[in-house]
Amino acid sequence: MHDLENLCIRVPKVYDWVNRQVDLPLMSFIGNRGLAKLNFDCEGASGSKDDPCKVLGKHTVARCFLSDSEGNPIDSLTSPAVDIEEIAQxxxxxxxxxxxxxxxxxxxxxxxxxxxxxxVIEVSDAHGDTCISDPQPFAVAQTFFLCAPPGTEVVGHITFFECDSHLICDNYEFQQLDVSLTFCLDVQMEATVKVEVEGRFCRPRQELPINICDVRQIPPQCPDVFPGEDDDF
Incomplete structure (x- = not known):
């Protein structure tokens, strides 16, 4: 049957939608207090307060990445580990x-x-040795002016995330570590509504027959190169 009919469906309606670049204030970890807060683990032993400057030396690279509260890397930017919610006024x-x-x-x-x-901040050297910090929390509030009538809710996503970190050592001792965060915040105002559309109901398709016992085909030859023609005959 291909006849169209009017259908009532329940769907999320988008009332407004914006995307904004957000730059967080610089996060600085300074001196012994900053090192203790980072709580680097350079030996795989939980709870050690290793100094990456002493353990890894001068030639190190620091990087940072999104994680959950346990320090596990986040593979998807839509992970619930990144909490985006409206601040009630x-x-x-x-x-x-x-x-x-x-x-x-x-x-x-x-x-x-x-x-x-x-x-999480990870510091590594040329040999692949690493020091990994405890997960460090961040938070930022943003104000938007949107079409947001009563009954709508905030639905947010992070569509891009960039984290830069810079480690400063002096005479093989930790001095400071600076972290800058930039991300793109996607914010929609949504409400579940019922709408009438013209369409038809879907049905499952027929499965295709699969024969696993097909007769083996002979590979195609290359007659242009073999066996070719013999000029002596």
């Missing part, structure tokens, strides 16, 4: 009036969003 979302580039005036709502997660 005492009087609700404040409505404000804004002017579009074409001169039209629209009413938007003030939405505050909190992003929380963890990073």
């Amino acid at each position: 005492p009087d609700g979302r404040l409505s404000v009036t804004s002017t579009l580039p074409n001169g039209e005036r629209v009413t938007l709502q003030k939405v505050k969003v909190l992003v929380k997660g963890f990073i």
